[in-house]
Amino acid sequence: MRGRDTTPQAYAHTPVMLDEVLALRPPGPHPWILDATFGRGGHSRALLAHMGAEGRLFALDRDPQALTEAARLAAEDARVTVVASPFGALAEAVRPLLGERGLDGVLMDLGVSSPQLDDPARGFSFRQDGPLDMRMSGAGLSAAEVIAQSDEGELARIFKELGEERFAKRIARALVQARQNGVEFTRTRQLADAVAEAHPAWSPDRHPATRVFMALRLHVNDELGQLEAGLKAAVDLLAPGGRLLVISFHSLEDRIVKRFLRREAQGAPLPRGLPVRGPAPGIRLRLLGKGQGPSEAELLRNPRARSARLRVAERVAA
Numbered sequence: 001m002r003g004r005d006t007t008p009q010a011y012a013h014t015p016v017m018l019d020e021v022l023a024l025r026p027p028g029p030h031p032w033i034l035d036a037t038f039g040r041g042g043h044s045r046a047l048l049a050h051m052g053a054e055g056r057l058f059a060l061d062r063d064p065q066a067l068t069e070a071a072r073l074a075a076e077d078a079r080v081t082v083v084a085s086p087f088g089a090l091a092e093a094v095r096p097l098l099g100e101r102g103l104d105g106v107l108m109d110l111g112v113s114s115p116q117l118d119d120p121a122r123g124f125s126f127r128q129d130g131p132l133d134m135r136m137s138g139a140g141l142s143a144a145e146v147i148a149q150s151d152e153g154e155l156a157r158i159f160k161e162l163g164e165e166r167f168a169k170r171i172a173r174a175l176v177q178a179r180q181n182g183v184e185f186t187r188t189r190q191l192a193d194a195v196a197e198a199h200p201a202w203s204p205d206r207h208p209a210t211r212v213f214m215a216l217r218l219h220v221n222d223e224l225g226q227l228e229a230g231l232k233a234a235v236d237l238l239a240p241g242g243r244l245l246v247i248s249f250h251s252l253e254d255r256i257v258k259r260f261l262r263r264e265a266q267g268a269p270l271p272r273g274l275p276v277r278g279p280a281p282g283i284r285l286r287l288l289g290k291g292q293g294p295s296e297a298e299l300l301r302n303p304r305a306r307s308a309r310l311r312v313a314e315r316v317a318a
């Protein structure tokens, strides 16, 4: 029997909102750009195609398969430098590579890639059976360990806060009861079936375990904490005029991005009554338009783009 092909190139990823990203990329022929979510390099390759010989592309990811693909690209293109790091720690990982210079662009295309979702061995999908893992980098606790080690209250909090699951408490109780009866949750389908059984409100267009799986994935990878830290570090590293482009796929992510950009664009609130004129202190960004979603044409080509939201801002001189 032929084994399943699990090489990095076996699962492809279609870059989302590519035309919009290219239209809003940093101006100038030789930009230095950080792709903080390299994935399979769809955005990176397109950015490189529009970049002169003195441009640089820093290809960052925390997923070993994405990094293998980034190393392959770097071997072909001297403008590419691979950075193996979570983007929450990008300041330490990228600053030493820049010398005195700032970045002209940072792209963050959040969430998981299609190869991560589609490979059952990564444990992200409730549609296919696989080990209950969900770690992008292999570090920290797997989803199976989170389910095994968290008490009922903690599980309910994760499902409620990160998955916005209405029946979080009921599902958490069912999982803990199953554990007490000796069940060990080690497989994705096993967990999906248990959640489905505990879930009282099935909808025709959504698997009942969708929100629980989303919540576990966000928790296992600390995705919202990473986002907060990554956004701040990205702005710290941008040169004046440099652009930050963020694509989010989840309302919790988009809320964090929107609030962060607004805060950085408004600066520190001034005490009332102070006779100060001019812009508030601490303004670091200027918003470039409002958030935008994918075009109808893209949605027809790639339904996975449906919840994407792109927000862009430009660093202003301090």
Ligand SMILES: C[S@@+](CC[C@H](N)C(=O)[O-])C[C@H]1O[C@@H](n2cnc3c(N)ncnc32)[C@H](O)[C@@H]1O
Binding pocket: 013, 014, 015, 016, 036, 037, 038, 039, 040, 041, 042, 043, 044, 060, 061, 062, 063, 066, 085, 086, 087, 088, 109, 110, 111, 112, 113, 114, 136, 223, 226, 227
């Ligand atoms: C949606 S995919 C990016 C796809 C990419 N733009 C492309 O065109 O192929 C998101 C990628 O970001 C990576 N990622 C997510 N969170 C990360 C984090 N905190 N640090 C580093 N990489 C992260 C994932 O491993 C995944 O490869």
